[in-house]
């Protein structure tokens with residue numbers, strides 16, 4: 001009998017040292033600390049500054065009620081007050097509902113059928129010797145978010161038919177508890193992925209780390225995200241990737257569920273849905289369905305290929321997106337607006353122009369990159385060759401501005417706030433914040449492209465002069 005072959009010897013786990021010259025983003029460690037504190041406070045602040053029975057600025061600015069209910073004028077009491085405030089918002093029922101929602105999506109990810117696709121090449125540092133060639137390293141992902149959404153829509157319709165709007169009023173009544181529940185999940189996920197990033201993968205090797213997330217500064221790495229694509233198996237063929245799962249599902253689905261809850265609240269109070277609420281619901285649901293329809297396109301975004309997964313993205317997707325993006329519907333539930341015909345036309349016009357630019361620009365780049373310059377779909381489009389091997393479009397949408405797709409996206413953001421009227425600036429939080437995010441994102445992408453394309457990028461910028469809005473910016 002021949003002896004059993006011994007298992008391959010495990011190589012020693014060698015850790016990539018922190019980057020000795022980190023290029024900090026978001027104002028470095030102080031910015032990371034700021035985000036850590038400010039992002040949750042902004043979400044609570046948007047609720048406490050503008051809610052039913054309290055009013056919205058500028059109306060309540062005269063009132064002595066103040067902005068934070070329990071945070072006193074004594075600055076030294078702040079940390080204690082903040083903690084007490086957080087405890088005062090704890091709501092067990094909301095926590096259970098939010099947790100059940102995440103677990104339901106988790107189960108759906110595995111149970112709902114969908115094709116497995118190969119993502120774009122991912123960057124990063126570290127990893128096993130097998131993953132060192134970053135110019136070829138890709139991972140697999142399961143595409144089933146649209147089917148998951150359809151399943152949820154079927155459950156909603158069945159509940160609506162059998163029980164009416166009552167069960168959905170929970171989302172309005174327990175909104176503040178849901179914010180706190182989402183933050184508990186945000187912190188838990190962020191702490192988990194941070195610790196997980198230090199553990200060896202299933203081959204006993206180091207995980208792939210995000211280039212910008214391995215600075216050695218604990219808070220900065222925790223916020224920006226240390227590991228690039230945290231997943232439960234080191235194999236590129238395994239599909240459960242924590243960042244990808246969270247990128248599209250809880251935030252976007254949670255957003256439209258909350259919108260729906262606020263529409264139900266309006267219906268239960270008015271006995272009807274205003275045209276402004278219908279417009280917000282329709283446009284935002286359409287945006288989410290469109291994102292799911294184009295799910296595979298998210299695999300080429302910098303969130304997936306370049307950025308680590310840490311507190312910032314976890315908070316962005318589990319808390320910020322559902323709780324803040326649903327602000328317009330929450331506002332309209334508290335302060336209904338009936339739009340005139342002219343108002344309707346303006347809103348519809350801005351939405352249609354925005355969507356047309358957003359979708360056709362993104363589609364043009366996607367088709368060009370997917371099928372190549374010679375494909376019949378891309379006939380007539382001009383492009384330039386680069387030393388990196390990738391081609392850059394210089395005509396069509398991409399000949400007008402270097403991120404014309406951002407402009408389309410921003411116009412849609414504006415169209416979702418316009419139905420709220422002009423009584424208060426609070427529902428315009430989304431387009432204002434989004435403008436800042438897109439300008440900053442454009443600068444980050446520009447830096448990435450300059451590194452990748454070198455002199456070719458300068459040549460491209462001479463041909464396509466505008467960044468986001470032709471002749472303006």
Ligand SMILES: NC(=O)C1=CN([C@@H]2O[C@H](COP(=O)(O)OP(=O)(O)OC[C@H]3O[C@@H](n4cnc5c(N)ncnc54)[C@H](OP(=O)(O)O)[C@@H]3O)[C@@H](O)[C@H]2O)C=CC1
Pocket residue numbers: 300301302303358362365390391392393394398402403405406409441445448449452
């Ligand atoms: N609703 C929300 O909260 C948010 C929405 N978004 C949306 O997500 C979408 C994706 O955005 P994002 O990932 O930032 O970036 P883009 O879809 O704009 O992609 C940028 C990349 O496209 C490639 N590229 C740049 N110029 C050209 C060109 N002329 N021809 C061909 N390829 C080019 C480069 O990558 P390469 O290395 O391949 O050349 C570049 O890094 C956008 O529509 C944005 O509005 C984004 C953030 C938040």
Ligand SMILES: CC(C)=CCC[C@@H](C)[C@H]1CC=C2C3=C(CC[C@@]21C)[C@@]1(C)CC[C@H](O)C(C)(C)[C@@H]1CC3
Pocket residue numbers: 035039247248290291298301303312313315316317320321
């Ligand atoms: C500082 C701060 C507030 C950070 C949080 C930012 C996040 C909310 C956004 C960063 C990139 C995002 C993307 C989407 C949602 C918002 C966040 C997470 C996105 C999922 C929206 C739908 C789009 O179709 C998209 C899939 C292209 C998009 C990807 C980026």
